[in-house]
Amino acid sequence: MTDKANFTLPLVISAGIHIGVLVILALGVDFSEKPKPQPQASAPAVQAVVVDQKKVAQHVEKLKADKREAARKEKARQDELELKAKKARQEREREQAQIKKLEKQRKQKEIETKNAAAAAKAAQLKEKQAKDKAQKAEADRKQKEKERKASEEAARKAAEKRKQEEAAAKKAADERKRKEEAERKRKAEAERKRKAEEQARQQQEQMMQDALAAEQAALSQTRNKQVMSEVQRYTSMIRATIQRNLVVDESMRGKSCRIFIRLAHDGFVTANKILSGDPVVCRATKTAINKAGRLPVSTEPDVYNKLKxxxxxxxxxxx
Structure with a gap:
């Protein structure tokens, strides 16, 4: 920002001088009159302006040269500082490398010292373990000898106990077999009695069923006779109703018609169909059925089922 200001000030001064000269010249000109030759006395003023401008330009060039020189010196100073910093950094890196090397050597010596101490300790431990192992082996031998004697004594007592238990088990088994045999006989007797009672019960039930069946058969036979009697009675009544409504003439004598009739519960004729017979008689029969509308029918279900x-x-x- 300072360098820019150094250039701006001379330029402003130079521009101001030029503008001032132009204004003075403009004010000194009379535009209402014809141009006149300028006197020679104004030459020194123009020359003075030109001289001032030249000085300004020289001053500007000097300022630029000073600035370049200052920049060169600043760059040289920065380069020297950077070189010194680089050398200092390299020196510091060498010192750090040396410190690391010494630290590594120190740690290596510590490791070797620790390893030597650990080896000595391991040797002492191994010696102690060997001694403890020998003492333990002797103690184990004595313990095993003691356990062997105890085991033999326990085996002897166990054998004696086993004999006693076997004798008790044999006695218990014999008693159990005796009880099982008695239980088996008791169950066999109970099963024999149960089968006899079951057989007697079945025979009694069969006798009762036979008697009931015989009674039902007799009742059914009686009822069937009654139903058939009722069916025959109502069939005669139906035929009589049709005959009452049948219009006959001499041409029908000795002729007949077989017809199918379906009846509702109240006797209403829901359908009729000619099966065979004389056409004249069949037409008269259908007319008589339609005229009657309802035919006699029983209210008893078993009778109606045979008449429907x-x-x-x-x-x-x-x-």
């Missing part, structure tokens, strides 16, 4: 769909033969009757 019947095949009936109709033969005209003549007085």
């Amino acid at each position: 769909e019947i095949n009936l033969t109709v033969q005209p009757e003549f007085n």
